[in-house]
Amino acid sequence: MTDTLIQTLDVALGERSYDIVIGPGLLGSLSQHIETVSPTARIAIITDETVYELHGQAIEQALAGRQTHIIIRPAGEAQKSLANLEDILDSLFRAGFDRSDLLIAFGGGVIGDLAGFAASIYKRGMPFIQVPTTLLSQVDSSVGGKTAINNQFGKNLIGAFYQPQKVVTDTDLLKTLPARQLKAGYAEVLKYGLLGDPAFFDALEAGLGQDILDLDEAALTKAIHVSCATKAKIVAQDEREGGVRALLNLGHTFGHALELEAGYDGDLLHGEAVSVGMEMAFRFAVEQGLCPVADADRVSAHLAATDMPRISDMTHLLHDPAALLKHMGQDKKNESGHLTLILPRKIGETFIEKRADREAVLRFLTQLRDEA
Numbered sequence: 042m043t044d045t046l047i048q049t050l051d052v053a054l055g056e057r058s059y060d061i062v063i064g065p066g067l068l069g070s071l072s073q074h075i076e077t078v079s080p081t082a083r084i085a086i087i088t089d090e091t092v093y094e095l096h097g098q099a100i101e102q103a104l105a106g107r108q109t110h111i112i113i114r115p116a117g118e119a120q121k122s123l124a125n126l127e128d129i130l131d132s133l134f135r136a137g138f139d140r141s142d143l144l145i146a147f148g149g150g151v152i153g154d155l156a157g158f159a160a161s162i163y164k165r166g167m168p169f170i171q172v173p174t175t176l177l178s179q180v181d182s183s184v185g186g187k188t189a190i191n192n193q194f195g196k197n198l199i200g201a202f203y204q205p206q207k208v209v210t211d212t213d214l215l216k217t218l219p220a221r222q223l224k225a226g227y228a229e230v231l232k233y234g235l236l237g238d239p240a241f242f243d244a245l246e247a248g249l250g251q252d253i254l255d256l257d258e259a260a261l262t263k264a265i266h267v268s269c270a271t272k273a274k275i276v277a278q279d280e281r282e283g284g285v286r287a288l289l290n291l292g293h294t295f296g297h298a299l300e301l302e303a304g305y306d307g308d309l310l311h312g313e314a315v316s317v318g319m320e321m322a323f324r325f326a327v328e329q330g331l332c333p334v335a336d337a338d339r340v341s342a343h344l345a346a347t348d349m350p351r352i353s354d355m356t357h358l359l360h361d362p363a364a365l366l367k368h369m370g371q372d373k374k375n376e377s378g379h380l381t382l383i384l385p386r387k388i389g390e391t392f393i394e395k396r397a398d399r400e401a402v403l404r405f406l407t408q409l410r411d412e413a
């Protein structure tokens with residue numbers, strides 16, 4: 042490990058502040074990172090079967106000499122369930138963990154959200170750290186403290202804001218990530234350009250995006266750094282999504298509705314839904330006269346050029362516009378029965394529309410269905 046390749050970002054949240062440490066080979070020095078968080082703790086590692094098979098030995102070796110208990114769950118979005126949460130909590134109780142111990146979420150966003158939520162409610166809260174293993178979790182989900190599970194009414198509807206004590210991001214872990222998962226993560230990277238950083242979008246469009254998808258190390262490091270720095274800044278301003286943090290939800294209101302419609306069985310990944318959802322947000326904003334069509338076209342062209350999921354790939358999920366609108370009605374950003382949407386004014390400039398016109402959204406979804 043070369044120390045010069047290691048970057049540290051601060052998530053400035055007063056007494057809940059923490060570091061995001063980013064670089065190659067960091068898993069090997071995990072013990073050292075835990076030292077500063079909780080030196081005497083016993084450690085519960087929560088991971089999924091795929092991550093365990095690929096990197097389980099490495100984390101166990103890194104924590105050799107410490108008292109560890111590993112909880113391995115099946116992989117996939119369906120695991121963000123109440124039943125699975127209960128299994129994890131039971132396992133922690135059986136092993137006798139207490140609030141002086143430490144939990145490690147070792148996996149992608151599913152494990153991060155699930156394990157983070159378990160940590161938030163176990164004996165009213167035990168410390169946890171994030172060791173993200175997917176691009177999506179390294180650029181987004183490991184930072185900011187949103188933890189949650191899904192239920193029949195929608196995505197992340199049961200959860201808590203609960204910050205980790207540290208995020209340890211080993212970029213080497215991405216070497217085993219399948220191309221489809223890399224693309225899913227790329228959607229959230231793109232989101233950071235589209236929501237407020239037009240120069241970053243320009244760079245992605247000019248080739249950085251393809252380099253990320255080609256697993257170029259420097260490009261990945263840049264993507265992780267820019268995304269985490271942007272997210273850390275927004276979260277520091279608005280930890281519990283009272284305002285500006287909602288911008289991080291660009292593409293998610295449409296996207297989460299599509300995910301629920303698809304069922305959480307792997308047919309549509311979160312990042313894929315976000316890719317389509319962002320294209321929908323731009324198209325809807327054009328329909329509403331809020332955003333120039335040239336900007337929406339540029340977004341669509343970039344999605345096409347990088348072979349990312351598009352609205353046109355969603356024909357099987359668009360057949361019931363009223364159902365999609367109903368799903369959107371459960372979104373956590375909604376207030377007093379009004380639909381909230383994150384919409385673009387242009388590439389790199391978004392705003393929170395707290396009273397989106399439901400009829401217009403239904404017309405838009407119907408039009409997409411009819412064009413499909």
Ligand SMILES: NC(=O)c1ccc[n+]([C@@H]2O[C@H](COP(=O)([O-])OP(=O)(O)OC[C@H]3O[C@@H](n4cnc5c(N)ncnc54)[C@H](O)[C@@H]3O)[C@@H](O)[C@H]2O)c1
Pocket residue numbers: 089090091092095116117118121148149150151152154174175176177178181182183184185186187188196197214215216217218219222225226311312
């Ligand atoms: N809390 C937040 O702020 C936030 C932000 C964005 C997304 N999310 C949530 O994150 C979840 C999606 O996360 P994700 O895309 O990481 O999915 P994921 O956790 O399901 O991981 C994707 C797949 O990749 C496998 N995998 C993980 N690491 C690997 C590696 N290094 N090599 C090979 N395979 C590996 C996993 O086993 C899984 O099959 C969604 O539930 C979404 O709602 C949360």
Ligand SMILES: O=C(O)C(=O)C[C@@H](O)[C@H](O)[C@H](O)COP(=O)(O)O
Pocket residue numbers: 181184185187189196197229282286287289290293373
């Ligand atoms: O951290 C945030 O805030 C986000 O909105 C990041 C999103 O990428 C992420 O998918 C998040 O889990 C969505 O939050 P939700 O509140 O809409 O469930």
Ligand SMILES: [Zn+2]
Pocket residue numbers: 181229293311315
């Ligand atoms: Zn997301």
